[in-house]
Amino acid sequence: MYLFTAFVLLVASLESAGAPEKPRYTVYRAPAAISVDGVVDEKEWGAAPLSADFADILGAKKPRPPFKTNVKMLFDDDFFYVAAMLEEPHVWGTLTNHDAVIFHDNDFEVFIDPDRDLLNYYELELNALNTTWDLRLTKPYRVSGKAIDSWEIAGLKTAVKIHGTLNDPTDVDKGWTLEIAIPWKALGEFAQTACPPQEGDLWPVNFSRVQWQTRIENGRYVKVEGKPEDNWTWGEQGEVNMHIPERWPLVKFSRETPPTSSKK
Numbered sequence: 001m002y003l004f005t006a007f008v009l010l011v012a013s014l015e016s017a018g019a020p021e022k023p024r025y026t027v028y029r030a031p032a033a034i035s036v037d038g039v040v041d042e043k044e045w046g047a048a049p050l051s052a053d054f055a056d057i058l059g060a061k062k063p064r065p066p067f068k069t070n071v072k073m074l075f076d077d078d079f080f081y082v083a084a085m086l087e088e089p090h091v092w093g094t095l096t097n098h099d100a101v102i103f104h105d106n107d108f109e110v111f112i113d114p115d116r117d118l119l120n121y122y123e124l125e126l127n128a129l130n131t132t133w134d135l136r137l138t139k140p141y142r143v144s145g146k147a148i149d150s151w152e153i154a155g156l157k158t159a160v161k162i163h164g165t166l167n168d169p170t171d172v173d174k175g176w177t178l179e180i181a182i183p184w185k186a187l188g189e190f191a192q193t194a195c196p197p198q199e200g201d202l203w204p205v206n207f208s209r210v211q212w213q214t215r216i217e218n219g220r221y222v223k224v225e226g227k228p229e230d231n232w233t234w235g236e237q238g239e240v241n242m243h244i245p246e247r248w249p250l251v252k253f254s255r256e257t258p259p260t261s262s263k264k
Contacts, residue, residue: 025051025205025251028258030074030081036179038130038161040072040083047258048072048083051234054209059236067175069108069209069232073251074258075196079157079181084108086209088175092167092221093128099149102126102133103229108178109208113245114191116204121245122187124153128176130160136190140243157181169216197253206248207234 164173
């Protein structure tokens with residue numbers, strides 16, 4: 001109880017201090033159902049806004065990442081869709097077991113807090129092998145939150161497309177793209193709000209990319225010992241911790257289909 005109270009007071013103090021305005025993104029209604037195959041150049045994605053480039057999790061105090069990462073989002077009556085484009089000259093992955101700790105590989109991560117209570121939020125990670133780890137947290141780790149790995153996103157669809165070769169150090173790749181379709185039914189289990197969202201609803205959502213430094217040894221990619229991972233995110237966290245949901249950007253849902261502009 002003490003930790004929970006401390007957490008609530010912390011959030012209240014941040015709000016009263018006037019936290020900086022968060023980036024916002026409009027999630028439009030998909031003009032048609034999306035085939036989840038990892039290919040992100042279909043016409044359905046064409047007009048969806050392109051996010052700002054990801055930056056270091058610590059923000060402007062750190063150099064810009066050397067490789068670009070961007071996302072797009074759409075939704076329909078059944079799914080919340082995410083497309084991600086990751087530049088990467090050497091695409092690799094090792095983990096093949098579902099619910100493994102995927103960020104031990106380079107990965108892409110999704111964080112969603114549907115009811116904006118800063119509790120009961122969702123996390124999804126996947127690597128270039130399309131291996132997934134889905135979990136739910138009842139509260140952030142810093143206030144004794146626990147990951148519920150047994151929770152599964154029933155009906156989840158994910159796919160990865162490698163633009164180059166996987167686990168081949170002899171060439172230079174362009175990167176990898178991915179598509180995710182998260183069923184509203186799964187998000188609605190604990191959302192305590194309408195799913196799919198209503199016009200103008202705001203949800204905290206953030207994305208992270210974990211990137212390890214590697215070297216080539218005996219024809220294989222090997223992580224450089226003693227080097228921590230880089231964390232590149234859509235919304236700045238201010239510290240190396242994605243589990244601060246009050247700092248996640250807000251996305252706004254619109255029942256309209258996307259306008260013709262390609263960036264917002």
